[in-house]
Amino acid sequence: MIELENVAYTYGGGELFSDLSLTLAPGSFHFLTGPSGAGKTTLLKLCYGELVATSGDVRLFGEDVRNMDRDAVAFARRRIGVVHQDCQFLDHLPVAENVALPLTVAGRGGEVGSDLDDLLGWVGLSKQASQLPPELSGGERQRAALARAVIMSPEVIIADEPTGNIDWEMSQRLMALLVELNRMGNAVLVATHDLALIRAAKSQVQARVLRLRDRKLMAAGADL
Numbered sequence: 769m770i771e772l773e774n775v776a777y778t779y780g781g782g783e784l785f786s787d788l789s790l791t792l793a794p795g796s797f798h799f800l801t802g803p804s805g806a807g808k809t810t811l812l813k814l815c816y817g818e819l820v821a822t823s824g825d826v827r828l829f830g831e832d833v834r835n836m837d838r839d840a841v842a843f844a845r846r847r848i849g850v851v852h853q854d855c856q857f858l859d860h861l862p863v864a865e866n867v868a869l870p871l872t873v874a875g876r877g878g879e880v881g882s883d884l885d886d887l888l889g890w891v892g893l894s895k896q897a898s899q900l901p902p903e904l905s906g907g908e909r910q911r912a913a914l915a916r917a918v919i920m921s922p923e924v925i926i927a928d929e930p931t932g933n934i935d936w937e938m939s940q941r942l943m944a945l946l947v948e949l950n951r952m953g954n955a956v957l958v959a960t961h962d963l964a965l966i967r968a969a970k971s972q973v974q975a976r977v978l979r980l981r982d983r984k985l986m987a988a989g990a991d992l
């Protein structure tokens with residue numbers, strides 16, 4: 769579904785990583801870990817077509833990103849649900865409308881209905897549907913961000929530090945939702961610093977753990 773082959777990325781101040789290869793196959797579950805600044809967010813952005821690799825090949829659903837025009841990238845991105853590190857809500861819109869926003873933007877606002885109610889129920893936010901994002905707790909915000917990421921029924925879920933500012937219990941709850949999505953067939957890629965979270969998740973899901981460090985991507989060691 770998403771393939772990176774011998775990819776390098778440079779922001780201008782030197783190469784962030786090089787010769788990096790990664791395949792997200794249907795139904796796979798990957799964790800991406802590594803020190804702050806190693807380039808995890810950048811790697812995720814390459815995976816969902818937000819950035820274009822400096823060199824190497826990136827294929828989204830079989831198509832080389834370099835040969836895709838804007839519309840083709842936008843179309844591919846609808847098949848990828850992204851949970852951003854900072855959630856990025858429109859604070860003046862209620863939670864339900866924020867969650868439904870991808871449908872509205874895609875001109876499918878008419879389809880918002882019982883599916884939205886079900887989705888809010890699934891992430892445990894039915895009661896918060898009409899609240900504004902600033903009124904939510906950190907864990908509620910992350911669950912709303914996950915609901916928004918899956919409202920278009922994507923095939924791949926990419927989450928950037930989804931448990932960054934939330935407590936252990938809430939992190940576990942969020943992970944359980946990601947594991948459930950994976951069991952339903954979604955490929956999942958989660959960037960996290962939280963090694964305890966990865967260890968806990970490994971009893972629930974067969975996950976590959978990758979570490980980005982010193983400009984290389986490698987399988988994490990026995991410590992995980």
Ligand SMILES: Nc1ncnc2c1ncn2[C@@H]1O[C@H](COP(=O)(O)OP(=O)(O)OP(=O)(O)O)[C@@H](O)[C@H]1O
Nearest residue numbers: 779780784802803804805806807808809810811961
């Ligand atoms: N738009 C940008 N322009 C220039 N440099 C950038 C840009 N975005 C990120 N960087 C730099 O690239 C490096 C990698 O950033 P990135 O956010 O990908 O790392 P990360 O591993 O996700 O970090 P963290 O774990 O702290 O979120 C950092 O040194 C960062 O300062």
